[in-house]
Amino acid sequence: MTVASAPDRVRSPRVALALLALPSLLIAIDISVLNVALPRMTADLHPTPTELLWMNDIYGFMVGGTMVTMGTVGDRIGRRRLIVLCAAVFAVASAVAAFAVAPWMIILTRAVMGVAGAAIMPASMALIGRIYPDPKASVSAMGAYMTCFLSGMAVAPLIGGVLVEHWWWGSVFLMGVPVMVLTVLAAPRVLPEFRAESPGRPDVRSAVLCLASILLVVYALKSIVNNGWTWPAIASAVLGAGLGVLFVRRQNQLAHPLVDLGLLRSPGVARTMWVLLLTALVMGGTSIFVSFYLQSVQGLTPLESAMCLLPQMIAMIIAANLGPWLGRKVPPARIVAVCMVVMTAGFTMFALVPDGLAGLLVLVGGSVLTTGGIGAAFPFLMNDVISHAPEERAGSAASFAQTANEIGIAMGLVILGSVGTVFYRTRLTTDTGHADGSWVDGFDAAAAHRDGALLGHVQQAFTSGFHAAALTSVAVMAVVVFVTFRALTRGQGTG
Missing domain, CATH: 1.10.287 (Helix Hairpins)
Structure with missing residues (x-):
């Protein structure tokens, strides 16, 4: 398989990077902004419980389910062409969703937006390597791209709350239209094109x-x-x-x-994919415990909880840029290895969270370490996967890595959630003589009966489950640390 043409000359790499990052900002916002608008949408559209579940989850399902396929499609038909096409589709679907009159319209348009978003991200990441052929510059550009994505995740609740409060729920969808229209108009003039010359028939x-x-x-x-x-x-x-x-x-x-599985036979890529999967597993799995601890154990309001989570988002954004900057002076493999140790320290703090205000401070500190560690390492890990792939398969490699990340998060919720539930029930049974259901049921029962004693037992049992899940995360991260340091001693650089 060969490249169609020599690399296009990019007049302004920074402008091209900005144009690639803007859609990622909207895609990130769209992942979580619906949570803010959902109560108003439910009041207007009256969905059934099943429809409500699909309204909320269909976007993430389609992103995870189609990313591998769409990454390969970009390699075949042209990454710039795919970005332009899917930006247009995203804009139209967003406009239709804003004026939806039935739940099925939200489900359908969110599904279409998920497919479009799944296509845009791997194509964009693959083009970054073409715009910045120097490996160190490519990692820095990847860090800037991830900063934009993470910023979208951080500001989504705030932006969504302001829009819903002052306009109507449909406005959370309309804000993406002008950005995607700008992408459609500017991409042909700003971005280079790349596609495989002999991709074969799509399977x-x-x-x-x-x-x-x-x-x-x-x-x-x-x-x-x-x-x-x-x-x-x-x-x-x-x-x-x-x-x-x-x-x-x-x-x-x-x-x-459709996917070049031979890429996984490279020791460096296989190792990096495992690191991406396992770090996503522990990050995703502990996130649910952090949210419940803040609101159900510490008794904070949703806004106060969001403020406590703000430092971790700031840490991740700073780290996503600091890591690539350090990579110009320090071997990337060493940076990744240290980041894994920092993450392990953060999960260790989770495992030691005490009661009271001290527990809140320890939790915030642990969150800063875990998110900061993965924020600094992620640009190197993604660049490592993409750089090992043939140029005509870079989009497929990026989508493969992103899919591993999505599946890792989902696996973490199940595995660590199950570990936490077992220890929650064991502790609650020891304290009260019985334990039915999950900690969600326990908190609901305590609130319904206004039983302060039961609430205290449930809070202590939940914290015990949180500690167990965090210790499991420490064990997983110990494996990751071993893998990264082993690669470092063998001189297998990352990034």
């Missing part, structure tokens, strides 16, 4: 297998988190895993596979 069967496998697995993981180990969830997981095996076998047989 529809592989795309269907990939989508079905990922959607079933992610659905099963989310269902287990919400409803426990039910038979439908287990069946979905088994079926999804089976389709995944068929997908892998098919890729090994095709001359032009």
Whole structure:
């Protein structure tokens, strides 16, 4: 497979990077902004419980389920062309969602927006390497790109709250339209184009297998988190895993596979993918405990909780730029290894969270260390995966890494959530003689009966579960630290 043409001359790399980062800002905002608008939307559209679940989750499902396929599509038809096309689709779907009159319209448009967002991100990351061919400059650009994405995640609740308060819920969708229109108009003039010269025919069967496998697995993981180990969830997981095996076998047989699994045979890429998966697992799995601890144990309001989480977002944004800057002076592998140690220290603080105000301070400190550590390491990890791939497969490699991140988060919610639940029930049974359901049920029961004694027992049991999940995270991070330091001693650089 060869490149279609020599690299396009980029007149202004910084302008090109800014244009790539703007859509990522909107995609990040769209991931979480619906939570702010959902109460008003529910009052107007009257969705059923099932419709409400799909309104909230369909965007994330489609992003995770289609990212691998869309990354490959960008390599085949042209990454700039795909960004322009999907930015236009995102803008139209956003406008339709803003004026939706029924829940099914929100579900459909959010699904379309998820597919478009899944296409834009890997294509953008792959183009960054083409705009900045120097490895150190590429890592710095990746850090700036991630800063924009993380900023979107951080400001989404604030922006959504202001828009819903002063206008109507549809305004949270309309804010993305002008940015995507700007992308459509400016991209052909600012961004370079790249596509494979001989990509082969697209394999529809592989795309269907990939989508079905990922959607079933992610659905099963989310269902287990919400409803426990039910038979439908287990069946979905088994079926999804089976389709995944068929997908892998098919890729090994095709001359032009949808995903080049040979990339994983490179020791450096395989190691980096495992680091991405495991760090996403512990970050995603502990996030639910942090939220409940702030509101249900410390008794903070949602706004006060958001303020306590603000330092971790600031730390991640600073680290995403500080890491690449240090990478110009220090070997990247050493930076990644130190970042993993910093993350481990953060999870250790989670495992030692005490009661009272001291617990709040320890929690915030641990959050700063964990998010700062992954924020500094992530640009190097992503650049490592993309740089090891042939240039015509860079988009596919970026999407593969992002999908590993999405699945890791979902796995973390199930695994660490299950660990926490076991220890929660054990502690509550010891204190009260019985324990039914999850800590959510315990907090609800204590509130419904206005039982202060029961609330105290539930809070202590939940904290015990939090400690257990954090200790599990420390054990996982110990493996990650071992892997990264082993690579460092062998001289296998990252980034």
